[in-house]
Amino acid sequence: EAQVTQNPRYLITVTGKKLTVTCSQNMNHEYMSWYRQDPGLGLRQIYYSMNVEVTDKGDVPEGYKVSRKEKRNFPLILESPSPNQTSLYFCASSLFLGTYEQYFGPGTRLTVT
């Protein structure tokens, strides 16, 4: 089954404790992206990757890191999480950059206390 998977689905952590949210897709998509969803703000892009070893900032990259060492994986790293990073996070992929249908993962609910 074609899908985007994220782990963990739920995470509660404390301020400053490094964490990684994994994302994997099995559709051989070149383009992958991370979004955060907050009430009243919709989906805002954090980082995106056009292919292996090619990443760039989205609209809200502060406090986040990403890497794309393999085509299928695109982990999101919070080196020193803060309470304002409490949010619902989505990973997405699409065949090529930009305007093709984006396939979203099921989401990761992160709470930073």
Next chain:
Amino acid sequence: GENVEQHPSTLSVQEGDSAVIKCTYSDSASNYFPWYKQELGKGPQLIIDIRSNVGEKKDQRIAVTLNKTAKHFSLHITETQPEDSAVYFCAAAISSGSARQLTFGSGTQLTVLP
């Protein structure tokens, strides 16, 4: 950069009635407008999209209209059913091969009352 405004933020309709969600965009270069549906506990899923070379597109009970002059586009759902209850997001993008990505609206919570 692009700015997408979406209204209303919440919408309740009786089963069988129509629902309309409206979005405006700011960048006249945007030429791709998808709509995503997010069911509870799931990620958004594309339900319909339209490119700027057409004014309307339909898929069964769902239709999207685009007014490039006014820079607004709308989602129309007819004969609503309880399973249409979800959060709907509009988005805009430029399909020119640039690195600019989708800009999403703030979402509309649609509730279809039985």
